[in-house]
Amino acid sequence: MKVALVGNPNSGKTSIFNHLTGLNQRVGNYPGITVDKKTGVFRYHDNPPITLIDLPGIYSLYPKSRDEEVVLQVLSSKEGEDYPDMVIVVVDASNLERNMLLFTQVYDLGLPTILVLNMVDVARKNGITINHEKIRELFHGTPVFQVIARTGEGMEAVKEEIVKPRAAKVVIPFLEGEFIDCQPATDETEVQKNYVEERYRKIRQYLGFAVKKETIPSSMAEKHRKADKILTHPVFGYLFFVAILFMIFQAIYAWAEWPMDLIDTIFLSLSQLAKESLPDGVFTRLLAEGIIPGLGGVLIFIPQIALLFTFIFILEETGYMSRVVFIMDRLMRPFGLNGKSVVPLISGVACAIPAVMATRTIDNWKERLITIMVTPLMSCSARLPVYTLLIALVIPDEYVGPFNLKGLALMGLYLIGLFASLLAALVFKWIVKSKQKSFLVMELPLYKMPRWNSLVITIWEKIRLFVFEAGKIIMAISIILWVLASYGPGDRMNTAVAKLDKPQTQEGYEAYEKQVASVRLANSYIGIIGKSIEPAIAPLGYNWQIGIALVTSFAAREVFVGSMATIYSVGEDFEENATLMVRMRNEKHPGTGLPVYTLATGISLMLFYAFAMQCMSTLAIVLRETKSWKWPAIQLLYMTTLAYLFAWLAFTLLK
Template sequence: MQKTLKSLSNKDPQNIILIGNPNTGKTTLFNSLTGLNQKVGNFPGVTVDKKTGNFNYKETKINVVDLPGTYSLSPNSEDERIAKSYLEETNQNDIIVVVADATNLKRNLLLFTQIVDLGKQVILVLNMMDLLQKNTQEIDFKKLSKKLNCPIIPINARLDKGVEKLKEAVFSYQQKENIFLDSDSSSSSIDETMKRVGKINTIVDDCLTKDGEDKSYLFTKKIDNIVTHKIYGYLIFLGILFFIFQAIFSWASYPMDLIDSGFGFLCDFVSNILPKGILNDLIVNGILAGLGGIVIFVPQIAILFAFITILEDTGYMSRVSFLMDRILRQFGLNGKSIIPIISSTACAIPAIMGARTISNYKERLITIMVAPLISCSARIPVYTILIALIVSEEETYGIFNLQGLLVMGLYLLGFVAAILSAWVMKLIIKSKQKSTFTLEMPIYRTPRWKNVGFEILSKVKIFLFDAGKIIIAISIVLWVLSSYAPGNKFEDISKKYTSETSQQQYSEQEISTLIASERLEHSYAGIIGKIIEPTIKPLGFDWKIGISLVTSFAAREVFVGTMATLYSVGDADNTMSIREKMMAAKNHETGEKLYTTATTLSLLIFYVFAMQCMATLAVVYRETNSIKWPIIQVVYMGALAYFSSLLVYSIFS
């Protein structure tokens, strides 16, 4: 094992791998080690988030990998399997930094000793030293370090205390051989684990110089009495959800207005400095219009991810899982499904990946299958634009903002659909695997604001750049499709309106509008929209909406960009907002207002149910390792969307 690897150690970059039980502050330590020098990727072959980063210490670059939390090396979930196989493949000179909760040392050392016995080079980090002091407990670190034959660094990751010492320990690390438990005996796994635990307990008891009372749980249990109460528990949960949705719509409106007027100004500015022509048109009406439609939703997405991170970081999310387990079980789900379900309100992709903590395959599969029915942040732009067409911003119902209430209604609808679909799948999918709900209840702590900040930043980045790339590309394609037509069609249209009769009939302004709208109708985009129009006409949609439905398949938020581009083509000065343009839109056959209540509601319902996200499908494919499940997902959600919209349109028209 050690043959050639040591000789390479001078050339190889130094890697450290962070591992530890869940809730030990591993991520906080990772953030304080690497700062902004981090990126999220995937482990090869699987979609577990692989956080990597680096820092410089005494002019040496040190790479850091953050593994998913795991209790032991006898894995119970997909996350743990990944951590284990990654560990086994590390190089001999990689240092494994085991992060342990100092207040729960006995349990945390189990994983540590298993890693030592894999023959790895290990540094033990004891976090939560502040809590240890609060409990008036004291540990003799020197003694412990000697007994475990391993360097120990006590830290407080929240306050960055001890982090420099850890860097120094990594820098000056001396390789050595270490064995904790001789595993020559062919004992069964449980016996071996018991032996390990016995030895750990003896050592810890010996090194604990002062064993105070563990106070950290007293406060936590008091809160749990309220938070998991049979009435208050559910009320608090509903209250929090309600608060989040109101916040997304009222708080976010200020920065959104600012961004809106900012982009309006930018469009005018660019339009004036560039010479008139195709380039000007492409930049202003193609790229900037599409971009503006996306950037404006950053505040709402940031707020949503902030709330979700805070709920997880404080420990509250585990209690919600506990409250919901019995209910969700009825529908073929698991208490742990509540985290994917709530995360789905932000984005189905992390949610589907988060389902990995569910050890039962059937429950995990059902969670993955129904998660995209929960309204995600990409639907917010669509909902916002459409709802504004039928309800004004000032309208209230009692003390509540009516727009906010409507959005909450749509979210509820998605939630109910998800639960019912899960129930149907529970009856169809067969499994004999045992289902469990073994989940740690971390103590309540104030959220680590730095973590919240990092999380918001990384999610907004993904939204802006990953989604943004697709959106810009589609905006440009759309602009081309709607600005060109086969043959000489455009010239014919221009000729038609330059004839004497129309010159007399219409003003100059009217003529240019008529030309623009007729051009769009005969452009390539118009032709595509018209092809699918008969299929979607029963839902109250016209060909322009048809184009949006097609482009939305790349990502739902593209809808807004598409609308902006499609309606900008007919608005030479680009002075109206998207909302105003859509309000003014007319049905090209009847000449009546297009976005009636019936059409708007039908379109809203369509977006609640339809599977319009290529990225999610790709993740479902990777997570289930089969093409079957994403196909089933597209079909069942599509059918649900089509028939629900049909129903809604016939009721309201």
């Protein structure tokens, strides 16, 4: 048996879904569209398990967005695989009139329907008393329940009702003629509007019999309005938002670092362990150097994803998020974005992966797509080690007035990321076509404490989405990259290694091992690719060594530093041990004898990393979120083009 859950966003529908299914949930796809299908299994005593489908939150059945299309399609296609045997409509009891619109529409589709009035505690606080028996009577015996999903109050009766056997009965529609054969009878806006207005009139009349409303002292509402006046104030509103952001990023940098280091260490030891305990061979190397580090490379994102979504959860649950959207909307609109794009964009400063995942709250597809396309231009934390190395290498330690040049350069790179994403948004606004009109008719909910019980499920869902869906692609690419970096054509690698002088002393052995790694990389397939793109990147001021690092950085940007260290056979820790810096500073062009890492090349490289899409994990998550190869391909192409152009421009002007 299948049961579908339908309700307005914010009606607590998902709380009820979580309550009924616990962690027993699955995310799947509706064929051909980007809306996720959430299903779960509901078990009650000895009854056979029931499949619950959590349909997207919507306000009415008229298909204006993809979410609404999905719901109408599921509820109207009798032959469809998701066609439910019963529908549970969840409504917010404190806002009954508006919520009942969707209920009456679903009711008219003729499916067995249960009405669940959620958040009756809030309704009571607002002086609203509901006679649910009366509603039951008015809707010809439809089961009606009053619950508080947050505490679970009243849910037992709902569970019993779900498993109860039901006899088919003829439904007398609430409004005659609007839905024929489960489809809206008209697609003309004006006629639809008349139907909806007629519905509301009737709902008002019905609720007049079933709902008692006392006027309560408005002191509570006044308190909320006072908070609103401060949080949406032209000065304090923005200051408060900046302060909140500052705290969030402080926390992410402070708290994400040690679990990330831990994951890193664990996978390094695992890889070491595999190498030592298994017989040497292709399989062991694949496991120790390809699969284990690849897996580590996926899992390392979990701390940032979990932290960022915890903060987003708090912002959303408290009601503050919609105020951020409210004060930022006007600023974002000229760029083809909307107020809801702000949080994903800013999250991009930590990591583009959770940022792209956070665009789901944007209901307009065009605005969501633009946000996804431009977010990776924001300077993420993986660019920081690259910037730090290059700034230390080429920017002089001088002051312009009170400002340190190195500091200014780093700030400049972050600003470039911000402006580039806004300007790119402007271009995409022009290119991407959409029939859907942009709107921001949105509820500003009352401020409240977060419901912590759904935090775990929310975070788990995000982690699962990344690890199991995007993770597959990331694993595949990292194994390919490993093969390319570890093997070369024919005997080329071994021949090159054989040419090196064998060390005589114990001290010499370490240096020899580094040289071997360097020679192997240079003669691997990646090394050959790096060398063969040298003519293409020479105009940017790069040599083949940089070429190799550019290719390996596709795994993740920070790999640049490690690759540079391998290529130049030195230690990687450039902050404590300056060998990498000294080595890079002494690097000369073979023909001319001029230094390679000049100011021009350094700036050119920084700009390249600011713009280039050097992150397979982001591409994988963009593929997952847009469900099409087209968008990640366009993203890779346009960002690489920008990177090339700006790097070339900088090098040409500065050399």
